[in-house]
Amino acid sequence: MDPAELGHLAYYERLVLKIKEQIVRGVLQPGDKLPSVRDMARSEQLNPNTVAKAYKQLELDGVMEVQPGRGSFIAQRPRKMSQTEKVELKNRFDALVVTATAQGVDEATLKTWLAAHFEG
Amino acid sequence: MDPAELGHLAYYERLVLKIKEQIVRGVLQPGDKLPSVRDMARSEQLNPNTVAKAYKQLELDGVMEVQPGRGSFIAQRPRKMSQTEKVELKNRFDALVVTATAQGVDEATLKTWLAAHFEG
DNA sequence: TACGTGTACTATACTAGTTAGTACACTTGG
DNA sequence: CCAAGTGTACTAACTAGTATAGTACACGTA
CATH class of the missing domain: 1.20.5 (Single alpha-helices involved in coiled-coils or other helix-helix interfaces)
Incomplete structure (x- = not known):
């Protein structure tokens, strides 16, 4: 599945999906550090705010742990859904x-x- | 499944889903006539334009046949998807x-x- | 001819999404 | 300590989608 084909999704949603797919496929492992908001913005051709929104969504979904000043990391286990x-x-x-x-x-x-x- | 719970969907999308669900469940059968845009708007507490948008989407999806001057009807068979x-x-x-x-x-x-x- | 049908159009208002720029608090490494 | 890097917060402006309101038109039917 290629998120690039999902033209109907917002940019930040496509990034969220892309990262979740990499988690599911094992490309991203628990504890792995993700590129900084600014680096990801540069590599994905997005505004840093858009990347920050994606990271915030991933944290809200419980698959990423964000540590201000240190970076963003894949959660050890997805937080149990409510x-x-x-x-x-x-x-x-x-x-x-x-x-x-x-x-x-x-x-x-x-x-x-x-x-x-x-x-x- | 109750489309009323789908608060994240637009009104016209909820109506589209509601009608599709009635088709799948057999409540609406091929050839059945749907309420006019104006009647549906009254019963669903929506603007006629919003209902018209839903009907147009249903026709685009191939599950409804619209006949200007006569009314809107459930298609005999869903149009084959491209x-x-x-x-x-x-x-x-x-x-x-x-x-x-x-x-x-x-x-x-x-x-x-x-x-x-x-x-x- | 009336009436009901879907459709088209304009206009307004509201919301979500995106980009841009700036600034702040925090952590880390030299 | 201090500079660099981190996520975050905030404002502003623009775009697109959604919803409402009102009016008008073309079609089919009784």
Whole structure:
């Protein structure tokens, strides 16, 4: 999955997704240090504020630990989601499944899409 | 799934989702006539323009057939998605799975969420 | 001919997102 | 200690999307 294709997402959301993908794939490991807000802004061609917003979102999501003056690091373990967060995530998931189904995507295809994330 | 809980969606998007859900659940059948833009606006407490935008989106998605002067009807069959549309839908699906996984939702839970749409 | 239908258009208002620039408090290394 | 690097906070301006209001038009039907 290439976040660059996700043209409908805001820049900071694309960066959040990109980092989360690297975490899921193991490219980024717990404790790893991320580039500073300014370095990431330079390499990603973004405004430092936009990167800061992405980092803040990642911290809010519990996958990154931010230490002012030291840097930003991948969390040892993703913070346990609250019930509200879990419900919200399920709502988004359900909405997407309904949309796909209404437009003719069948059950087998969706199961394939899902399973692809857990192979290897 | 109750679209009323999806506070992050725009009004017209919530209406689109609500109608798609009724299609998937069989509450709305192919050929069924939907309320006019003005009636729907009254019953849903929305501006007619907002409803019109939802109807236009539904027609664009191929699940509704609009006949100016006659009314709006559920399509006999969802229009076959273009390759671009399918890729876009898969991208959104993948992004959501990555987000969920990064925040600690495991494979079994996601499979349960998906399967729930195809029971009964 | 009336009426209801979807549609188009203008105008206004509000919100979110992005960029730019500046400044501050904190931690680290020389 | 001090300079450099860190995340953060703040204002300002611009863009895009959303929602509302009102008006008008073209079409199909009874």
